[in-house]
Amino acid sequence: MDKKLRNAWIVIGTCFGLGIAVFGLNRYLNYEIERMYTGIVERQYTNQNEYVLKKSVEEGNLLLLGSSELSSPVEQNPVRMFPNSECTSGITIDGVAHVQSLLHSMNLGSFNKNEASEVQLALVVSLQWFYGEDISSDGFGGNFSRLQFWSALFNQEISNSNKKYLCERTLKLLSSVEGLEDVKVFAKLYGRGDVVSKVVFSMLKPFYSVNYQLLKLTDKYQTYNRLKTIDSQQLEKQIININWEQEMKRAEKKGEQLCTNNEFYVEDEYYDTYLKDRIQELERSSAEEKLISAEKQDFICFLSICKDLGIRPYIVMMNTNGYYYDYIGIDKDTRNDLYNWVEGQAESYGFDCLNLSEKEYEPYFMRDVMHLGWKGWLYVDQKLTEYFSED
Numbered sequence: 001m002d003k004k005l006r007n008a009w010i011v012i013g014t015c016f017g018l019g020i021a022v023f024g025l026n027r028y029l030n031y032e033i034e035r036m037y038t039g040i041v042e043r044q045y046t047n048q049n050e051y052v053l054k055k056s057v058e059e060g061n062l063l064l065l066g067s068s069e070l071s072s073p074v075e076q077n078p079v080r081m082f083p084n085s086e087c088t089s090g091i092t093i094d095g096v097a098h099v100q101s102l103l104h105s106m107n108l109g110s111f112n113k114n115e116a117s118e119v120q121l122a123l124v125v126s127l128q129w130f131y132g133e134d135i136s137s138d139g140f141g142g143n144f145s146r147l148q149f150w151s152a153l154f155n156q157e158i159s160n161s162n163k164k165y166l167c168e169r170t171l172k173l174l175s176s177v178e179g180l181e182d183v184k185v186f187a188k189l190y191g192r193g194d195v196v197s198k199v200v201f202s203m204l205k206p207f208y209s210v211n212y213q214l215l216k217l218t219d220k221y222q223t224y225n226r227l228k229t230i231d232s233q234q235l236e237k238q239i240i241n242i243n244w245e246q247e248m249k250r251a252e253k254k255g256e257q258l259c260t261n262n263e264f265y266v267e268d269e270y271y272d273t274y275l276k277d278r279i280q281e282l283e284r285s286s287a288e289e290k291l292i293s294a295e296k297q298d299f300i301c302f303l304s305i306c307k308d309l310g311i312r313p314y315i316v317m318m319n320t321n322g323y324y325y326d327y328i329g330i331d332k333d334t335r336n337d338l339y340n341w342v343e344g345q346a347e348s349y350g351f352d353c354l355n356l357s358e359k360e361y362e363p364y365f366m367r368d369v370m371h372l373g374w375k376g377w378l379y380v381d382q383k384l385t386e387y388f389s390e391d
Contacts, residue, residue, distance in 0.1 A: 015278065029220045036227040042092040042227075043079045045071040047099050047143050050110045050151060050216065051223045058110070064332040064390055065123035068097035069318065069371045076251055076377040084242045087385040089120060092207040094170050098139025102169055105162075105305045106145065109152025117311040120388050123344055124380075125299070125314045127335065128370055132202050134173075135298070142171075143176035145221050149183060152188065152210040158308045165301050167191045169294075182211070214315050224317050244382050251374035255364025264323045270368040285387035287329030291338045299342070303349045314387055315346040315353040317382060322360030322371040334362070 033051070042048070042056050055351045057064060064070065064078055068092050071077075082091035094107065097172035104123065111119060116167040147300070149170065153163055167179055174187075185207060189201040255265070262271040275282065306313050317339050325335060339357040359376065367373030372380065 004279065005389045007278075008206075023075050026045060026217060026220070027101075027295045029217075029224050033220065033224055035226060036224075038227065038230055039090050040230055041223070041226055042090065045079075045093055045096060045324060047096055047103065047145065048092060048094040049145075049219045049223060049263075050147055051191070051220050053092065053107065054110060054115070054377075056090075057115060059090060060118075061090040061092045061120070062087075062384065063092050063094060063119065063121045064124070065107070065121065066095040067099055067125060067129070068095075069124060069128055069150055070283055072367055072371045072377060074246070074372075074374050074377055075254070075365055076381060078372055078377065078381055081240070081242070081381040082379075082385075083239045084244065084385060085239060088239060088387045089388060092366050093350065095124075096143065099143050100135055100295060101125075101302040102166070102173075103145075103300045105298070106148040106152045108305060108309060108311065109148060109155045111309055111311070112155070112172075113310045114155055115302075116311045119311050120389075121306075122314040122316055122384055123302070123312055124318055126370065127291065127320045127338060129295045129299075131289065134294040137176050139171045139175045144174070144177075144180065146180070146183060146337045147212070148216040150208065152305075153186070154209070155309075156214060158305055162255065162301060162305050165190055165297075168391065169298065182208070182365070215325065217385045230326060233330055242385075244378075246262070247378055248375065251375070252364055255374045259364060264321060264327070264369065265363045266366065267366045267373070270295050282328055284327075286325075286331035289334075291334060296341075299390065300345060301350065303345060305350055308349070311341070313346075313351055314384070315342065315351055316383075317353055317357070318372060319356040319359045319365070319376075320365045323370045325360075332360075352387070354380070354387075356380075 037055065039059065039061075042052060042059075048056075052065065062082065068080075078091055079093055083089055095104070101123075108116075112121060144344075149166075150167055152158055167190045171184060171187040171191065174184055184366070186201075189197045189204070189255070192198075259265050259268045261268045262275070264271070265276075266275070303313075319339070320335065322332065322335075326332065336357055339355055343353040343355045356376075356379075359379070362375065364374050365376040365379070367376070
């Protein structure tokens with residue numbers, strides 16, 4: 001047999017064998033994940049992977065997107081309050097510190113319009129997202145997911161203008177982050193309109209497509225490994241009976257017990273650890289802050305991608321601690337301008353917004369200077385329950 005022909009058959013045989021192996025692994029993972037799957041994984045504080053998000057929608061869960069406030073260690077955190085007697089949907093927590101609009105936009109990229117019509121989604125927006133001129137490159141890079149990026153870019157239902165925006169922002173924010181060269185090349189080529197870039201992009205697209213499929217398989221394997229770490233004896237979360245009035249009294253009492261040594265109504269331990277020794281230098285330390293970060297355009301992109309996919313997010317514009325922010329010099333008018341801007345942008349896309357600006361000075365609504373606390377999370381729990389029960 002001709003040597004070239006023999007080598008060709010070797011390559012074909014190898015590719016065929018790899019294809020069979022990948023197909024077999026995929027089927028095995030599907031079977032094992034379905035056998036082991038538990039809603040407990042959905043309530044872990046993480047930037048959830050694609051498989052978990054899709055499974056959550058299939059299970060009828062509420063997807064709650066946000067940032068560090070999602071891990072607030074109070075009893076009233078939504079992770080402990082759903083499902084309840086008035087809203088039987090489970091809940092999937094998606095977000096950690098530095099995960100903001102841009103990463104959440106990519107995270108939605110795995111849904112098509114048929115799936116998106118079943119998505120119940122709320123996004124908790126934080127005033128702190130809008131600090132400075134731009135979001136943190138390190139925070140973005142540390143939470144960046146190739147899979148989520150490819151999912152959004154290969155999703156034919158997301159507009160070309162939104163894809164270009166994702167590429168431009170990704171390229172800018174990853175410019176100082178080591179690695180991810182394949183992503184940077186893709187983003188650079190996709191954003192250009194010249195003939196050479198289009199030709200090179202077309203040549204590389206098969207490579208990116210194969211890479212994308214392998215990442216989806218890896219994502220599934222990671223889900224499989226996460227499920228193996230969960231105690232099989234751990235029970236699924238039960239529907240809890242809830243009396244909002246009684247729960248609010250409990251929340252207020254808890255706040256009173258834990259906030260006793262400062263004028264900001266923040267938890268004593270937090271005050272002693274982060275504020276007490278710096279209190280003098282903090283006074284009017286942020287008086288020049290204008291809350292004009294590029295996050296504003298990222299948030300608009302998030303809303304636009306939701307519109308592309310037919311998802312109707314419920315936007316929760318979280319308040320902050322009014323006592324503390326007055327002290328550091330970000331005045332009430334500046335804060336209200338941002339709260340109202342977020343609400344206005346949401347409404348311009350036809351989405352509902354819960355604006356919590358009137359809660360800035362309510363004791364025990366916040367646990368610290370920026371995260372919802374006992375009364376705050378309970379109030380949001382009730383509003384989420386009312387909103388998604390109506391649907």
